[in-house]
Amino acid sequence: MLFGFLKDLDPRLRSRRRQWKERIIQGGLFLCAFLSVITSFLIVVVLGKEAFPFFQEVSILEFLGTTWTPLLEPRSFGVLPLVCGTFLVVVGASMIVIPAGLSTAMYLSEYASSRTRSVLKPILEVLAGIPTVVYGYFALTFVTPILRVFIPSTQIFNAASAAIVVGIMVLPMVASLCDDALRAVPQTLRQGAYALGATHFEVTTRVVVPGSLSGIVASFVLALSRAVGETMAVTIAAGATPRMTLSPMESIQTMTAYIVQVSLGDTPAGTVEYRTLFAVAVLLFAITLIMNVIANRILGRYREIYE
Amino acid sequence: MKTTNLTARQRKAYLFRLICAAISWMGIGLLAILIFHVTSKGISWLDWQFLTGFPSRFPERAGIKSALVGTIWFISMTACFSIPLGTAAAIYLEEYSRKGPLGYLIEVNIANLAGVPSIVYGLLGLVIFVRGMELGRSLLAGSLTMTLLILPIIIIAAREAIRAVPNSIRLAAFALGATRWQMLRFHVLPQALPGILTGVILALSRAIGETAPLIMIGALTYVAFVPEGPLDAFTVLPIQIFNWASRPQEDFHHIAATGIIVLLAVLFFMNIIAVSIRHHAEKKGKV
Amino acid sequence: MSKQTQSLLTLLEAVGVTIYYSDKPAVQEISISVPEHHITAIIGPSGCGKSTLLRAFNRMNDFIPEARMEGQILYKGNQLYAPGVDPVDVRRRIGMVFQKPNPFPKSVFNNVAWGPSINRYEGNLNERVELSLRKAALWDEVKDRLNDSAMTLSGGQQQRLCIARALAMEPEVILMDEPCSALDPVSTARIEDLMFELKKTYTIVIVTHNMQQAARVSRFTAFMEGGMLVEFGATKQLFTRPVNKRTEDYVSGRFG
Numbered sequence: 001m002l003f004g005f006l007k008d009l010d011p012r013l014r015s016r017r018r019q020w021k022e023r024i025i026q027g028g029l030f031l032c033a034f035l036s037v038i039t040s041f042l043i044v045v046v047l048g049k050e051a052f053p054f055f056q057e058v059s060i061l062e063f064l065g066t067t068w069t070p071l072l073e074p075r076s077f078g079v080l081p082l083v084c085g086t087f088l089v090v091v092g093a094s095m096i097v098i099p100a101g102l103s104t105a106m107y108l109s110e111y112a113s114s115r116t117r118s119v120l121k122p123i124l125e126v127l128a129g130i131p132t133v134v135y136g137y138f139a140l141t142f143v144t145p146i147l148r149v150f151i152p153s154t155q156i157f158n159a160a161s162a163a164i165v166v167g168i169m170v171l172p173m174v175a176s177l178c179d180d181a182l183r184a185v186p187q188t189l190r191q192g193a194y195a196l197g198a199t200h201f202e203v204t205t206r207v208v209v210p211g212s213l214s215g216i217v218a219s220f221v222l223a224l225s226r227a228v229g230e231t232m233a234v235t236i237a238a239g240a241t242p243r244m245t246l247s248p249m250e251s252i253q254t255m256t257a258y259i260v261q262v263s264l265g266d267t268p269a270g271t272v273e274y275r276t277l278f279a280v281a282v283l284l285f286a287i288t289l290i291m292n293v294i295a296n297r298i299l300g301r302y303r304e305i306y307e
Numbered sequence: 308m309k310t311t312n313l314t315a316r317q318r319k320a321y322l323f324r325l326i327c328a329a330i331s332w333m334g335i336g337l338l339a340i341l342i343f344h345v346t347s348k349g350i351s352w353l354d355w356q357f358l359t360g361f362p363s364r365f366p367e368r369a370g371i372k373s374a375l376v377g378t379i380w381f382i383s384m385t386a387c388f389s390i391p392l393g394t395a396a397a398i399y400l401e402e403y404s405r406k407g408p409l410g411y412l413i414e415v416n417i418a419n420l421a422g423v424p425s426i427v428y429g430l431l432g433l434v435i436f437v438r439g440m441e442l443g444r445s446l447l448a449g450s451l452t453m454t455l456l457i458l459p460i461i462i463i464a465a466r467e468a469i470r471a472v473p474n475s476i477r478l479a480a481f482a483l484g485a486t487r488w489q490m491l492r493f494h495v496l497p498q499a500l501p502g503i504l505t506g507v508i509l510a511l512s513r514a515i516g517e518t519a520p521l522i523m524i525g526a527l528t529y530v531a532f533v534p535e536g537p538l539d540a541f542t543v544l545p546i547q548i549f550n551w552a553s554r555p556q557e558d559f560h561h562i563a564a565t566g567i568i569v570l571l572a573v574l575f576f577m578n579i580i581a582v583s584i585r586h587h588a589e590k591k592g593k594v
Numbered sequence: 595m596s597k598q599t600q601s602l603l604t605l606l607e608a609v610g611v612t613i614y615y616s617d618k619p620a621v622q623e624i625s626i627s628v629p630e631h632h633i634t635a636i637i638g639p640s641g642c643g644k645s646t647l648l649r650a651f652n653r654m655n656d657f658i659p660e661a662r663m664e665g666q667i668l669y670k671g672n673q674l675y676a677p678g679v680d681p682v683d684v685r686r687r688i689g690m691v692f693q694k695p696n697p698f699p700k701s702v703f704n705n706v707a708w709g710p711s712i713n714r715y716e717g718n719l720n721e722r723v724e725l726s727l728r729k730a731a732l733w734d735e736v737k738d739r740l741n742d743s744a745m746t747l748s749g750g751q752q753q754r755l756c757i758a759r760a761l762a763m764e765p766e767v768i769l770m771d772e773p774c775s776a777l778d779p780v781s782t783a784r785i786e787d788l789m790f791e792l793k794k795t796y797t798i799v800i801v802t803h804n805m806q807q808a809a810r811v812s813r814f815t816a817f818m819e820g821g822m823l824v825e826f827g828a829t830k831q832l833f834t835r836p837v838n839k840r841t842e843d844y845v846s847g848r849f850g
Contacts, residue, residue, distance in 0.1 A: 284424060
């Protein structure tokens with residue numbers, strides 16, 4: 001007859017030690033998860049700590065001015081040219097990515113065979129994985145020369161090249177998210193429309209797309225938020241000239257490019273020039289945060305409808 | 308497709324389909340153009356001297372050794388920090404966390420952190436790691452910063468992999484008198500491993516190509532030495548490329564392209580290794 | 595460890611057990627005594643709460659956050675739900691076999707060996723595995739395939755593997771939740787034979803919706819309906835001369 005091996009050691013003793021071990025493990029895992037909360041908190045603290053004294057020296061009204069020369073005399077801290085530069089790039093990118101991303105998604109989900117999908121999707125993923133420096137280089141050395149052929153007034157550094165390239169960069173993300181959104185529309189909805197004698201085109205544009213509209217819109221907002229935060233492509237290709245202009249052919253500077261420019265220089269800590277880094281970063285952070293929250297809200301509400 | 312008897316509606320439908328297809332395949336075209344352009348500009352400058360030399364004022368003599376070694380150091384350190392942290396956080400959220408305000412707070416933060424521009428992480432790293440913890444412009448500061456940046460990516464992918472493990476396995480383990488950690492360590496984690504590795508590959512690929520945060524940390528752009536320890540200064544491939552691309556001389560643009568070829572090769576190589584690890588893990592999981 | 599044959603020693607007991615799922619009672623005021631070295635069956639129509647009651651015996655309901663229990667479960671006179679009791683300990687003494695076979699995606703050997711190995715078993719693991727597989731009447735079929743994946747076994751073999759896995763922990767009680775409902779009649783018959791063998795060493799509680807099975811294998815049967823215990827007694831008597839009319843209706847197939 002076999003003796004149960006569990007009965008050798010005092011069961012209460014082993015149990016307590018085991019329970020302590022479990023609790024320690026759980027605590028450790030919790031800390032790792034809580035790190036995200038700590039990181040967010042630190043970002044706010046780090047940005048705020050330098051931005052706060054900045055706004056004590058420079059009033060908000062002045063900050064919203066239209067001349068940005070923080071490093072040269074006469075100093076001016078109107079940030080709008082940087083915002084304008086970012087805006088130009090983002091709008092230009094969206095003109096590419098919204099139609100192209102949606103069309104690609106429609107093709108992938110409604111028309112393409114699964115074999116085509118299995119070729120296209122990985123390629124899109126490769127496009128998404130290319131580092132942004134490479135896109136910046138491509139903009140400067142390929143897109144800009146071509147643009148200059150067609151529009152001779154294009155400067156060497158211009159917003160348009162950057163916008164085109166940022167659009168391509170963000171395309172896979174939009175295509176993938178829109179594809180998910182379109183596929184989430186139930187087959188029964190489509191079949192109802194077909195049964196009424198609609199063509200594939202009509203079903204896609206009049207039933208499927210409207211039925212997944214919030215998912216599509218959310219993906220656009222997320223993509224544009226990424227475009228706002230994009231750094232290297234615009235730094236390389238769009239220029240370092242803060243300027244209030246609506247012409248995409250001119251050299252401009254985005255918020256992100258400005259931050260890079262200052263970092264590459266030798267600005268001592270504690271000066272107001274150093275603090276402009278953080279002031280611009282606060283603005284950048286706020287814009288992208290708001291966009292992301294909006295997009296996630298839309299996505300959240302959208303998921304409830306089909307579940 | 309019959310061309311006779313097509314009503315206007317059907318013709319429109321066909322046209323629409325063509326347009327969508329054309330646009331989609333343009334994506335492939337663009338990729339091909341990009342690769343072709345970069346290769347044509349840079350391939351002639353790719354030689355052994357380029358791979359083993361240091362940067363120089365003269366493009367013909369410039370090399371990428373410091374950036375290449377720096378990248379390898381950098382990615383290894385980032386992986387060492389981010390893989391355990393990300394996996395641990397994902398385990399907590401999927402297996403231990405209860406629906407409550409704390410869990411909600413963590414999840415909201417992860418979702419938001421995923422969308423923060425990389426340059427903001429750079430500022431964070433500058434203030435906390437470079438200045439605050441006085442790590443200087445070192446590999447350690449850079450990899451800690453990059454860890455924070457890619458953590459949300461790993462967490463999200465790892466969570467999905469853990470969620471995919473069927474619940475019957477968990478119940479079976481519990482019914483045998485296993486503790487939660489025993490169940491996770493011996494059953495759930497091994498089964499979720501391929502999925503977790505996929506997320507890690509994705510995250511590290513992103514980390515290799517990220518430039519902005521490292522510029523903020525102060526990774527140097529003219530480095531004529533190879534780092535020897537975690538506290539050394541360093542540079543990475545994307546920063547070297549950025550430096551060369553920013554110079555006005557045409558020749559520097561050429562070697563920037565050569566650098567890009569090396570960077571893409573590293574990425575490609577890394578993905579191959581990672582996919583084969585994943586494949587191996589999937590096969591091993593069957594026994 | 596001598597066997598106590600004819601005496602009916604109560605090993606497991608439910609006393610006034612009520613289990614709520616989010617304030618809806620799934621099990622109401624049930625009291626049952628499970629005697630040692632016998633097979634006790636719990637029968638009843640779908641949704642009557644039999645699985646919920648079974649899970650209470652090895653504290654598997656702990657994993658369902660909406661579940662709340664009142665009353666007591668006693669094991670050898672000790673309260674299983676007392677504050678200091680570690681549920682992990684409970685589950686090492688009271689094993690469970692599930693309705694759908696759920697072997698680990700590991701080899702046959704590792705499935706059976708895992709339980710003892712996490713308990714730092716110091717004896718010979720190979721012997722323990724072989725013994726458990728023999729007790730589960732599976733050894734002859736898998737002895738040359740110990741390193742094959744458990745997923746290559748048939749459904750009936752997988753279920754016997756799950757039984758072997760539970761046996762490897764040397765429990766005193768084995769709880770079986772409709773163990774044959776996902777299996778074919780031949781596999782079912784083999785497992786029923788197995789149960790007869792096992793009851794000599796272990797105590798078995800089986801939940802089943804198959805009345806004939808309960809009549810075949812068990813010594814005692816509890817009939818549940820709508821969360822309540824309608825009748826509990828010796829199987830022979832419950833099936834031939836039931837006390838309660840509802841029991842008689844159920845076992846003679848008038849409903850359920």
